[in-house]
Amino acid sequence: MAIEGVRMSTDASPPRWAEALLRAVLRPGDFDCVSGDLLEEYRESIRPISGQRRSDAWYVTQVMGFVARGAWFWGALFASATVARTAMDWLAPPSDFHTRAAISTYLAASVLVATGFAAAWRSRTWVAGTVSGIAATVIAGVLSVVGAGLLLAIWHDPATLAAIRGSGGLIESVTLPLVMVVPGAVLGTLGGIAGQQAGRSLR
Numbered sequence: 526m527a528i529e530g531v532r533m534s535t536d537a538s539p540p541r542w543a544e545a546l547l548r549a550v551l552r553p554g555d556f557d558c559v560s561g562d563l564l565e566e567y568r569e570s571i572r573p574i575s576g577q578r579r580s581d582a583w584y585v586t587q588v589m590g591f592v593a594r595g596a597w598f599w600g601a602l603f604a605s606a607t608v609a610r611t612a613m614d615w616l617a618p619p620s621d622f623h624t625r626a627a628i629s630t631y632l633a634a635s636v637l638v639a640t641g642f643a644a645a646w647r648s649r650t651w652v653a654g655t656v657s658g659i660a661a662t663v664i665a666g667v668l669s670v671v672g673a674g675l676l677l678a679i680w681h682d683p684a685t686l687a688a689i690r691g692s693g694g695l696i697e698s699v700t701l702p703l704v705m706v707v708p709g710a711v712l713g714t715l716g717g718i719a720g721q722q723a724g725r726s727l728r
Contacts, residue, residue, distance in 0.1 A: 537567070537568055537572045537577070537580070538564075539563075539564070539567055539580070539581055539584035539585075540581055540584070540585065543581075543584055543585050543588045544560065544588075546588055546592065546656065547559070547560060547563075547588045547591060548560070548648075549648055549650055549652040549653045549656055550591055550592050550595050550644065550648055550653050550656055550657070551591065551648060552647055552648060552649075553648070553649055559591070563584065563587055563588075567580055567583070567584050571583050571584075592656055592657075592660050593660060593664065595644060595647075595653075595657060595660070596640060596644070596656075596657045596660035596661040596664060597664060599636060599637075599639065599640035599643070599657065599661040599664075600660065600661040600662070600663070600664025600665045600668065601664065601665075601668060602636055603633060603636045603637070603661055603662065603664075603665035604664070604665040604666075604667075604668035604669045604672060606629065606632050606633065606636065607629070607633075607665060607669045607672070608668075608669055608672035608673065608676070610625060610629045611669075611672070611673055611676060612676055613625065614688065614689075614692040615676060615680065615685050615688045615689055615692065616680065616685065616688070618688040618691055618692060622692065633705065634708075634712055636661070637658050637661060637662070637705075637708070637709050637712035637713055637716065638712050638713070638715055638716035638719075639716060640654070640657045640658055640661045640709075640712075640713055640716060641653075641654025641655070641657055641658050641712065641713035641714060641715065641716025641717040641718075641719075641720060642654065642716035642717065642719050642720035642723070643657070643716075643720065644656070644657035644713070644716075644717060644720065645716065645717035645718070645719070645720030645721040645724065646720040646721075646723060646724045647724075649721060649724050649725065650717075650721060651714060651717035651718045651720070651721045652717065653717055653720075654713045654714050654715075654716050654717015654718065654720060654721075655710050655713050655714045655717055656713070657713050657717070658709040658710050658711075658712055658713015658714065658716070658717075659706055659709055659710050659713065661709060661713070662703070662705045662706045662708075662709035663703075663706065665705070666700075666703040666705075666706075673695070677689075677695070
């Protein structure tokens with residue numbers, strides 16, 4: 526029974542989609558090393574004591590860590606632009622929000638395309654652009670909620686509260702980056718296609 530248990534743990538494999546995702550976000554030269562280390566720990570340390578579900582969850586968590594680290598800079602940049610726009614709308618509200626909205630939209634789109642381009646350039650696959658675009662918007666959404674909360678904690682006088690209502694309300698400020706997930710996937714994919722082609726042309 527002990528031998529059978531060892532054989533089962535050494536033959537165990539994490540979810541294939543997670544391995545594919547890991548391959549998509551890493552440099553081609555890094556995948557074998559990183560994947561090998563994760564698989565060794567999965568089979569020898571995690572699986573024997575945790576079982577299939579918990580082991581798979583551990584592996585997926587490790588993969589998501591690599592995804593987040595690859596998109597962290599771009600997510601923080603996106604969030605910074607969002608929080609800056611929120612602060613301007615609350616503290617210096619314009620008579621017409623159209624210009625600011627257009628500028629922030631173009632800036633957000635540029636960041637997401639750049640996110641996809643950089644990810645695909647690194648991994649040589651456009652799929653990395655899609656993944657990075659989604660991850661960047663999720664990261665930006667979380668950071669933007671925190672940023673809006675800090676702004677509200679510092680400035681909550683009647684004039685600021687009136688400006689918040691006039692700019693679309695607090696809900697719009699904290700949910701806008703989250704609704705960008707689908708556009709983030711599309712724009713990340715476009716940037717990813719360009720990054721993949723650029724990377725291949727320089728081989």
